[in-house]
Amino acid sequence: MKSLVLQTTTRLFEPLFLVFSLFLLLRGHHEPGGGFVGGLVAASAFVLRALAFDVASARRQLRIDPQRLIGIGLAVALASAFVSVGEGLPFMTGVWSGNVGTPLVFDAGVYVTVVGVVLTIVFGMAEET
């Protein structure tokens, strides 16, 4: 499955995928997009690399264990929910300061979790070959 065409395409598209995924995440509160789909697109970039080269290369590219991303993502999402408690508001109330608010942080947590989930499973399975 190691085709040169696929490898070259991957090199070209990988950064595009990642940038596009961040674009989807950031604009998701106002236009179609968001953490779920953003995370899926970002994960696809690494899945593409795992298919075009091998999993080890994709793991190097990612630099961090995908399982760890699950924990980080969940922690970020949960932490964003506690900000309001510090402000004396009920748990999970959105706290906004200008254009930045805890729901966006929560969405970023979703993004990271989704990347971790998809890559944990796909890498794990692809390494069985």
Added chain:
Amino acid sequence: MSFSKAGHEVRRGPLLILLIVVLAGFVAAPLAPWLCRSLGATRGGALLALVPLTLCATLAAIGPEALAGRGIFEAHPWVSGLGVGLDLRLDGLALVFALLITGIGSLVVLYAGAYLGDPGQAGRFLLFLLAFMASMLGVVLADGVITLFVFWELTSVTSWLLIGFDHEKAESRRAALQALLVTALGGVALLAGLLLLGAAGGSMRLSELEGARSAILSSGLYEAILVLVLLGAATKSAQFPFHFWLPNAMAAPTPASAYLHSSTMVKAGVYLLARLSPTLGATELFTLTVTSLGAATFVLGAVLAAPQTKLKRLLAYSTVSSLGLLVMLLGVGTQAAVVAAGAYLVAHALFKAALFLVAGAVDHETGERDVEKLGGLRSAMPITAAAAGLAALSMAGIPPLLGFVAKEVVYEAALPAPGGVLVIGLSVVANALLLLVAFESGVRPFVGALRETPRKPHEAPAALSVGPVLLGAAGLALGMAPALASSLFVDGFVASVHGEAPGKPLSFWHGFTPALGLSALTVVIGLAAVALRATLRRAGRNLAAAARFGPERAWDALWSALLSIARAQTDLLQGRRLRHGLALTALASGAFVVSGLLAGGLRLPPIDVVSAPLAEWALGGLLVLGCVAALLARTALAAVAVLGIIGTLVTLVFARFSAPDLAVTQFVIETLTVILFVLVLFHLPNYARLSRPSTRLRDGLLATSFGVVMTLLALSVGSLRRDDSITRFLAAESVPGGHGRNVVNVILVDFRALDTLGEITVLGVAAVGAFALLKLRPRG
């Protein structure tokens, strides 16, 4: 009786003192394993004992303020959304219990560290024990009805952990589960009772409900409330016919038995009855049921205790008996009876905890727990023997100990009570049998000739003897200065339970009263029982054999029947073949849909074939074609390819009908799904046709009918009238409230973020599960 009006004379507590008292144990508990590991079990226990000791001192310091007026009140926000607050109150009744819990608690914590010895075991034990202590403090300090219930259940759970402490023994696990189920079922009844009580009295605060007594009595709910609350109290305090769990709970390590199953937790039922006496008590029904419940348990416990030879079971049955006495006194409910209950409560907590700790020390030093095989330990264990002697004399009701004073007032209260002769007669017999128990457990192991034991006996270390000695000494001191017992404990108790403090304090000498005569008679009969104990024990064995057909047998039968039903039902619905269960699920849900459609008078919109746009025809037609292709596919790869196409078609449906978020997500997911399927298929054999044609025909019919039903459902939903208030709220609030124009995203990350948090947790769990399956496989 006089009751001050609700809200009158309420004192606000300084700072958060009651909250701190309740929570301190919960904070200290998780430190226990760490402290025991780093300091060793004995020193860890000694250090942790400072927590209850400090609490005890704090409670003693604020005690006078609590006894003035109606007590100290605190209200903390908790589940504000449901109108439930963490309402606490310290009055005379709560103070007596809280002092016993923290005072005896500090001795037991100190004792437990040394008793268990092993740092790991001691750490785990003290973790549970301190959590229990905090829960128990929560029960007695609760003013909110829900607060009371939550802590009540927490004591059941911590007790379960402590009884099942030796979790590798089947007997411990069984006893723990039995105790949990009995007390938790009672807890459910209690919750129902408390909620009805709140509804009838129009308040969720125990202190305010006292003022709503007449409303509750005339509400028509009174009988139901009483029965439900009694079920809660009777299961917790091991009243007949629920007494059987308590002797079995002796599977717990001895410090837990001394603490939970004699001096504190089992008294929670007594506490509840005392707490609700002003609200529910002094009616004909209350007096009759509570008195007879208590009397029956009092006598039954004493009769069952007498033939026991294992130290702890002996003490456990006598505890059942004493709890019965306390319940009986609260049932009688006169001021004299409440005074007696208060005095006996304190006396019993002191001598019974001491005797349990002595039993543990004897077992610890000799390795023997059968009283028939113990004797002559006084020379080897003089300090323990002295403490045991004091506790036993108090239990036997011998002057000048507190047990004597308490028994005097018990008889004084019983004499004028309704059915006095019967009550007095039974009390004398039961008390005489308890004297026998006191002799057997507290005197006999120490007198006579030294007997051979598995371990060579020697004096218990200081940590094991401090507790029994102090408890025994306290029984002696309070017995010699009964006025002190009055002012410290009993007066506040009586004021809370009966409405006004007794006019005169407890006293040692009442003159030659009938009560004194009864005391003397009890001692004479008791000593006769001691002399004749071999004969009594033989008779008792037959009785114990008969007791096997008692309520415990019924309880076990009930549970095994329940389990059989559950097993049969599981086999029927989710038997050995997944597809049988699946077919049943499909049939049942199909039947529900059909009956729902028919009940609504199946209204299908006119099916307009022609005007639907071509694009819809194409999408729908291709989806149906895809399904057919998937069914006909000969290879797994072909089926997966079809699945990919179906996913793309679904994407197009979402895109066409204004769901861009769904379309993008579905598209990426479809790609990833296909990749994953291909990765797995690579390792699997080809797609085999395994079932017979007749099976395929049957499944095909079932699947077709299911599909038709779902089509009908899909057609009819268009004609349903929906409540769209939520949608309208979301449409209006997305920008002002959620700061976002993409309403779907605002729902996910703001309005329903808690759901999303749950969903990404599910994602994480699925991934971790897949990771574990792939990476953590056994070697070889």
Added chain:
Amino acid sequence: MAPILAIAIGALFGTGLYLMLRRSLVKLVLGLSFLAHGANLLIFGVGGLVEGHPPIVAEGETVLVPPYADPLPQALILTAIVISFAVTAFALVLVYRARESLGSDDLDDLGGTRT
């Protein structure tokens, strides 16, 4: 709802159920995916099908002006899509490991493996 889409939903449910009733583990997982598609489309249909009006507030507006597609079922389906992916993935790994450990992907051969 357009009758042809209703028929497609029925076909997805029927196909899903039929595949899940097979003895092959792979077909079981495939069937699950078909069922998930059917369920998602059904929920989507309940929300009412609206063309060309996604639930996105126009720039400068503060409220969603009718007509608009119901955002609530869309939010439900979005998470359902991702969750069903995770569940399918888990099931696939399970099938793979079952095949590896037990040497079979026939459900009827897996009955005697209770330990």
